[in-house]
Amino acid sequence: MSEMLLTHYNYWVVMVLMMIGFYIVIAQGNLVKKLVGLNIFQTSVFILYISAGKVRGGSAPILDDAVTVYSNPLPHVLILTAIVVGIATTALGLALVIRIREAYGSAEEQEIQEQNQC
Numbered sequence: 113m114s115e116m117l118l119t120h121y122n123y124w125v126v127m128v129l130m131m132i133g134f135y136i137v138i139a140q141g142n143l144v145k146k147l148v149g150l151n152i153f154q155t156s157v158f159i160l161y162i163s164a165g166k167v168r169g170g171s172a173p174i175l176d177d178a179v180t181v182y183s184n185p186l187p188h189v190l191i192l193t194a195i196v197v198g199i200a201t202t203a204l205g206l207a208l209v210i211r212i213r214e215a216y217g218s219a220e221e222q223e224i225q226e227q228n229q230c
Contacts, residue, residue: 122163129156141221143209147202154198161187161194 129152136149165187171179213219216227 122159126156126160126163129153129159143212143219143221144206146221147205147209150205151198151202154194158191158194161191 133149133153137146140146165184167181167183170181170183173182173185209219216224218224
């Protein structure tokens with residue numbers, strides 16, 4: 113049983129990071145902290161896809177007669193693209209938080225909702 117837990121530790125890391133990020137998004141009222149939680153959640157998804165793309169004993173997909181097992185490079189390439197999109201999305205989110213703070217004087221979700229109800 114413990115051998116299975118140790119061989120799949122990366123999936124345990126993914127689950128822990130995912131739950132931490134999800135908790136931060138749900139529990140925090142500050143918009144910047146929510147963005148940090150989303151980034152932690154997003155990082156856990158990156159690790160999940162990279163882990164799935166790794167083949168034990170696999171080699172780079174370069175044709176060679178001595179190599180019979182290859183690792184799939186597609187998940188890694190897709191994650192590189194997702195990282196770039198994630199950075200752009202985070203930058204946009206931070207710009208929106210700055211604009212919201214300028215308009216409402218706060219980045220706290222509860223205070224913004226109270227001002228909207230008046």
